[in-house]
Amino acid sequence: MPEKILTSRRRVLFGAAIGAGALVTGCTSNASSSDESAATAPETAGKPGKPVTIGFAGPQADHGWLNAINENATRRAEQYEDVTLEITEGSNDTATQIGQITTLINKKVDVLVILPADGKALTQTGLEAMRAGIPVVNLDRIFNSPQAYRCWIGGDNYGMGLNAGRYIGERLKDVADAKVVELAGLDTLELTKQRTQGFDDALGNYPNITKVARQAAEFTVESGQAKMAQLLQAQKDFDALWNHDDDQGVGALRAIEQAGRDEFVMVGGAGSKSAMEAIQSDDSVLKATVLYPPTMAASAIDLARALGQGKGVSGLAELEIPSSLTLYSAIVTKDNVEDYLPTGFI
Structure with a gap:
């Protein structure tokens, strides 16, 4: 056909x-x-x-x-x-x-x-x-x-992680014993591994910061909400979150709002319109996103x-x-x- x-x-x-x-x-x-x-x-x-x-x-x-x-x-x-x-x-x-x-x-x-x-x-x-x-x-x-x-x-998937890590590192460089969590994408994809590697390499320049948890989602709203809920339940307090993908970030923000958590900053990934509008409004934990244009x-x-x-x-x-x-x-x-x-x- x-x-x-x-x-x-x-x-x-x-x-x-x-x-x-x-x-x-x-x-x-x-x-x-x-x-x-x-x-x-x-x-x-x-x-x-x-x-x-x-x-x-x-x-x-x-x-x-x-x-x-x-x-x-x-x-x-x-x-x-x-x-x-x-x-x-x-x-x-x-x-x-x-x-x-x-x-x-x-x-x-x-x-x-x-x-x-x-x-x-x-x-x-x-x-x-x-x-x-x-x-x-x-x-x-x-x-x-x-x-x-x-x-x-x-x-640049590695560059996404690198720049996310640098941004978070600079935000937390004066915070003693800072804790960071990561909401990754599909772990079966090489791009996810590259993003995580870049993130880890950047955080390595900030000895006061420890990544205490990592959870892989599936680049969907539903998986973002479910996996973020698990992270929030397991980690009672932390200072920053990097989410690899703004689509799954919609679900992650829902879970964060439902849990009533706001003690950390969130960095997104890819550059969706909804993420940018949230950054512009400045009324949530989402403060930045790393472009994958x-x-x-x-x-x-x-x-x-x-x-x-x-x-x-x-x-x-x-x-x-x-x-x-x-x-x-x-x-x-x-x-x-x-x-x-x-x-x-x-």
């Missing part, structure tokens, strides 16, 4: 691509160096270039962050008169996604942007695209072989367009786009939340 492909070439303005999207916005070298608005309006970065058809394949949008990935890709493509986006119906089934990408290869799109449901399982498909002469921008979940993609762009999908479209037009990245001396681009995990607090709120995902 043929896979469903959705084609989009509407042109609407999307001015919310701050952070990751701003890194390579208007990235082709036809951008005007004097155009100060290029960071948020790529359609002003010069005259349209060679027409490029970009195939986009991602997983099922069953999480707020994944839905934001799809929206960022679609809206960025709509800003370019010279870009046509062929977007698949997202799937977490490996075989289905392979079939969708194969359809895009057979349609001879100019460039592929792929966020694989499983990087290892989709590696062979990436290799097939590259062998067919279609450059691949590998988004976030990396393929096993660098030969399967021309460019990788994604978040979904705007990376907008940047992936920028990079794919550059590849299709044979251009480099504006602001860099090289004639080609980079082979990899790791995004920074910024800390969002009350002081800067207004800058990042437009990038928050639902």
Whole structure:
């Protein structure tokens, strides 16, 4: 049965691509160096270039962050008169996604942007695209072989943990015998291990701080509430909590409110709109979140367009786009939340 492909070439303005999207916005070298608005309006970065058809394949949008990935890709493509986006119906089934990408290869799109449901399982498909002469921008979940993609762009899971730990460390550096707990994501995922390692490494610089408990959840509201309730019951007092994911953080906050606990500060992860609004309101324990920016999908479209037009990245001396681009995990607090709120995902 043929896979469903959705084609989009509407042109609407999307001015919310701050952070990751701003890194390579208007990235082709036809951008005007004097155009100060290029960071948020790529359609002003010069005259349209060679027409490029970009195939986009991602997983099922069953999480707020994944839905934001799809929206960022679609809206960025709509800003370019010279870009046509062929977007698949997202799937977490490996075989289905392979079939969708194969359809895009057979349609001879100019460039592929792929966020694989499983990087290892989709590696062979990436290799097939590259062998067919279609450059691949590998988004976030990396393929096993660098030969399967021309460019990788994604978040920094280790950096998330590192920056969360540094923020908490600085908050508690003058607190004697400070206690910290961690609400992690799925322990079966390598990204969860990387986030925890970064967190632990950062806390190692603060000898007054001890991590007294860690509980793994499942990136869902329900699991966040249940696992946080367990942590609260086991730990009668502590000074800080790092929660890996803002979706499960919704449930964690419910458990915290139900328990009537407010003696600690909470740091979230990924950068949801609800988390940023809570930080802005400053009426809960949630005081910061560490970004894992979904705007990376907008940047992936920028990079794919550059590849299709044979251009480099504006602001860099090289004639080609980079082979990899790791995004920074910024800390969002009350002081800067207004800058990042437009990038928050639902």
